[in-house]
Amino acid sequence: MKQHDCKEELRDNDLRITPARLGVLEVLEHTDTPVDVSTVIQYLHSHNIPADETTVFRILRVYTEAGIARPVQLDEGKQRFEYAAKPRHHHFVCEKCGGITDVTECNVESLEKTIERTQGVKIARHLLEFFGLCRRCRS
Amino acid sequence: MKQHDCKEELRDNDLRITPARLGVLEVLEHTDTPVDVSTVIQYLHSHNIPADETTVFRILRVYTEAGIARPVQLDEGKQRFEYAAKPRHHHFVCEKCGGITDVTECNVESLEKTIERTQGVKIARHLLEFFGLCRRCRS
DNA sequence: TCAGTATATGCAAGTAACTTGCATTTGTCA
DNA sequence: TGACAAATGCAAGTTACTTGCATATACTGA
Numbered sequence: 250m251k252q253h254d255c256k257e258e259l260r261d262n263d264l265r266i267t268p269a270r271l272g273v274l275e276v277l278e279h280t281d282t283p284v285d286v287s288t289v290i291q292y293l294h295s296h297n298i299p300a301d302e303t304t305v306f307r308i309l310r311v312y313t314e315a316g317i318a319r320p321v322q323l324d325e326g327k328q329r330f331e332y333a334a335k336p337r338h339h340h341f342v343c344e345k346c347g348g349i350t351d352v353t354e355c356n357v358e359s360l361e362k363t364i365e366r367t368q369g370v371k372i373a374r375h376l377l378e379f380f381g382l383c384r385r386c387r388s
Numbered sequence: 389m390k391q392h393d394c395k396e397e398l399r400d401n402d403l404r405i406t407p408a409r410l411g412v413l414e415v416l417e418h419t420d421t422p423v424d425v426s427t428v429i430q431y432l433h434s435h436n437i438p439a440d441e442t443t444v445f446r447i448l449r450v451y452t453e454a455g456i457a458r459p460v461q462l463d464e465g466k467q468r469f470e471y472a473a474k475p476r477h478h479h480f481v482c483e484k485c486g487g488i489t490d491v492t493e494c495n496v497e498s499l500e501k502t503i504e505r506t507q508g509v510k511i512a513r514h515l516l517e518f519f520g521l522c523r524r525c526r527s
Numbered sequence: 528t529c530a531g532t533a534t535a536t537g538c539a540a541g542t543a544a545c546t547t548g549c550a551t552t553t554g555t556c557a
Numbered sequence: 558t559g560a561c562a563a564a565t566g567c568a569a570g571t572t573a574c575t576t577g578c579a580t581a582t583a584c585t586g587a
Contacts (some may be wrong), residue, residue, distance in 0.1 A: 445545065
């Protein structure tokens with residue numbers, strides 16, 4: 250069922266169906282926080298899909314180009330990726346436990362308009378991420 | 389004059405005064421865009437201050453800890469730094485020419501309040517950077 | 528259904544941005 | 558001015574990738 254959806258998604262994007270690609274698509278669909286490469290590899294290995302680090306990097310690049318995955322930059326010195334079918338959103342990162350939660354609210358659009366007007370630039374995208382202590386770590 | 393200010397700033401922070409440290413402080417003060425390590429090294433060398441890459445990394449870390457410099461993360465896979473005496477602000481990066489300009493406006497505080505309320509988290513800081521085409525590259 | 532071919536993968540090696548260890552040099556302060 | 562702590566330089570290590578190339582594998586169409 251899930252398997253079927255994944256295959257279809259790959260076919261729709263003219264991408265060959267391989268175990269590694271199906272596995273990576275599954276992680277992206279099943280994980281609700283942006284994943285890094287080592288998490289993906291762990292998932293694949295625990296599902297007996299023998300995928301090399303290089304392959305995972307390549308798959309994630311292909312997915313990004315195809316619009317299946319979306320890179321997420323959380324100020325960590327490494328890329329994370331999330332499933333691009335999820336609507337665009339921002340994140341909150343707990344600086345103590347490392348937990349990541351989605352932030353769907355965003356009021357930056359009006360600010361973008363202002364900046365475009367005052368600076369004469371054309372804004373294509375913005376990066377907005379929040380850092381602090383999560384509910385549990387606050388106490 | 390400038391030199392004197394720099395020395396004083398180092399002394400105020402209980403940091404030893406060395407040519408490399410003075411040089412790095414000068415770049416930070418004189419450059420109006422966040423600088424990366426290679427830019428700093430170029431500046432030092434062009435001013436006949438022979439500083440090693442390692443030293444520059446170390447100085448920038450010391451400055452960050454002392455609150456003299458502030459790290460800036462612009463989604464490039466490397467750190468930049470700016471003079472921390474400048475009030476906190478955001479940036480606009482031109483994706484064509486790479487030019488960086490300051491963005492002083494920010495309306496994210498109210499959003500932070502909302503997120504803190506709805507998610508029960510405590511937000512300490514946020515990352516907000518804009519990407520697009522600068523005035524010149526638009527045309 | 529199977530052979531041919533284009534493409535995906537794995538492995539080794541390379542790169543960029545740092546970090547660490549350690550011996551040497553250099554500020555600082557008595 | 559000299560002693561000592563701290564800063565520097567160099568070499569080597571680390572992490573997050575990327576690239577080249579030979580091999581394996583998925584798709585195509587006969």
